[in-house]
Amino acid sequence: MTSRVALVTGAGRNVGQGIAVALAEAGYRVAVNDLDDQRAKQTVELISGSGGTAVSAPFDVTDPEAVASAVAQVHQELGPIDVVVNNAGIAEGGMAGPFLDSTPSDWHTHIGINMIGAANVLHAALPGMVERGWGRIIQISSGASSVGLNIGVSFYGGSKAGIEGFLRHLSREVGPSGVTVNSLALGLMDNVGTDIPTMKELLAGIPVGRLGKPSDVGGAVLWLCSEPGAWVTGQTIHINGGSVNGR
Ligand SMILES: NC(=O)c1ccc[n+]([C@@H]2O[C@H](COP(=O)([O-])OP(=O)(O)OC[C@H]3O[C@@H](n4cnc5c(N)ncnc54)[C@H](O)[C@@H]3O)[C@@H](O)[C@H]2O)c1
Numbered sequence: 001m002t003s004r005v006a007l008v009t010g011a012g013r014n015v016g017q018g019i020a021v022a023l024a025e026a027g028y029r030v031a032v033n034d035l036d037d038q039r040a041k042q043t044v045e046l047i048s049g050s051g052g053t054a055v056s057a058p059f060d061v062t063d064p065e066a067v068a069s070a071v072a073q074v075h076q077e078l079g080p081i082d083v084v085v086n087n088a089g090i091a092e093g094g095m096a097g098p099f100l101d102s103t104p105s106d107w108h109t110h111i112g113i114n115m116i117g118a119a120n121v122l123h124a125a126l127p128g129m130v131e132r133g134w135g136r137i138i139q140i141s142s143g144a145s146s147v148g149l150n151i152g153v154s155f156y157g158g159s160k161a162g163i164e165g166f167l168r169h170l171s172r173e174v175g176p177s178g179v180t181v182n183s184l185a186l187g188l189m190d191n192v193g194t195d196i197p198t199m200k201e202l203l204a205g206i207p208v209g210r211l212g213k214p215s216d217v218g219g220a221v222l223w224l225c226s227e228p229g230a231w232v233t234g235q236t237i238h239i240n241g242g243s244v245n246g247r
Contacts (some may be wrong), residue, residue, distance in 0.1 A: 001027035005078045006225075008032060009061050009121060010088030012039020014191040015140060017046070018214020019085050019221050026222055031057040031074040035088070043179030053078070061088050061117030064124075071124040080132065081125045081210035083225055086111070086118040087140040089160070097152040102230065107155050115157035115166065126174065135179035137223045139167055140217070143185050143240055160185070164236050180233035184220050187212055187240025207242035 005028065011020040012034030024030045024047040032047070034040035037058040047054035055077050059066040074081060091113050118139060129135025129241035144157030145164050164183045171181035188202060190211040196202075203209060220239050223229045 002225075003027060003029070003059075004082040004225075005029045005031070005074070005080060006083035006085065007057065007081050007121070007125065008085040008087055009117070010034055010090075011085075012036050013077070015189055015214050015217050016085075016087035017043045017139075018216075018218045019087060020054065021047060021050075021052075022215060022218025023083070023224055023225075024054055028224075028225075029053040029055075029078045031055055031070075031078060031081070033057045033059060033061070033070070033088070035060050035092070047165040048185070052142050061086075061120055062112045064120045066138045067120040068124045071121070071232075075128070082129065082132075082134060083136045083138070084121055084125050085138045085140065085221055086121055086163075089114050089140055089142070096155055096189075099154045099227060101190075102155060104113060110155045110159040111162070114156075115163050118163050119166070124171070126179065129179045130174055132176040135177075137167070137170070137176070137179065137181040138221055138224055139163055139181075139183040141183040141185040141236060143187050143238060143243070145183075145185055145236070168234045175233055180224065180230065182224055182232060182234070183236040184217060184224075185236050185238045185240070186217060187238070187243045189214070189217075205243050206240070210241065212239065212241060 006023045010016040010022045011032045020030050020032050032040045032043045040056040040058050044054045044056045059071050060071040091109045096102040141160045144153045145160035167181050
């Protein structure tokens, strides 16, 4: 068990909630961020109800001032942040569809949440980690970062590739200060719903024969945060049940 502090963005439901719960079960005191205050509170209640420690930290990751003030607030409530999991990555309204049907506003939305949002959180939380000589940065990415897919996710996938690239550079800057920086590129998760028409074909492309669960991602996050995970940095690790089509 640990007594470290973790901030998980977009943790009001699904993948982010699973990560927050896994961290809390391992003893982390967790700041649960979400744009939606009610969702953040639900995750806090889930964790508190199981005896863990969590506080709600509602803010929009794309707003640098809101991020800076929330990080200071978390420091006051729980202590200095040791772990950041940048999970918020799908803006309300979802994907843009085919590129030729998209607008500049759609492009800004994907870059805003996946690149600028992640950078905002890191810019606020990293200085303390560097000063204390220990930290873990984990970016939740997607297989769409590294494989071309004709399913209407081109700018989303591009923004995931962008953040992975930035973090590889960042890992070199902060590695000497005891901070590791990695991305987890997820395959198809169980919150996509099982009623989509192509589900049978999608499942056939996943060697382990099932969609991902939030706890699968939580387990990978815990390993990267652990001391045995300390020699891993600057990497993108694919968590996808063995699928090779990037989803
Ligand atoms: N679900 C999948 O199949 C899948 C596959 C690959 C990668 N991913 C990645 O996993 C992560 C989580 O996906 P999910 O399916 O759980 O998403 P989700 O949409 O179910 O939940 C994300 C949460 O983020 C919050 N959020 C949205 N914009 C925000 C902002 N600006 N600031 C703070 N919070 C914000 C939402 O309110 C929501 O509660 C994302 O980074 C996504 O790209 C998901």
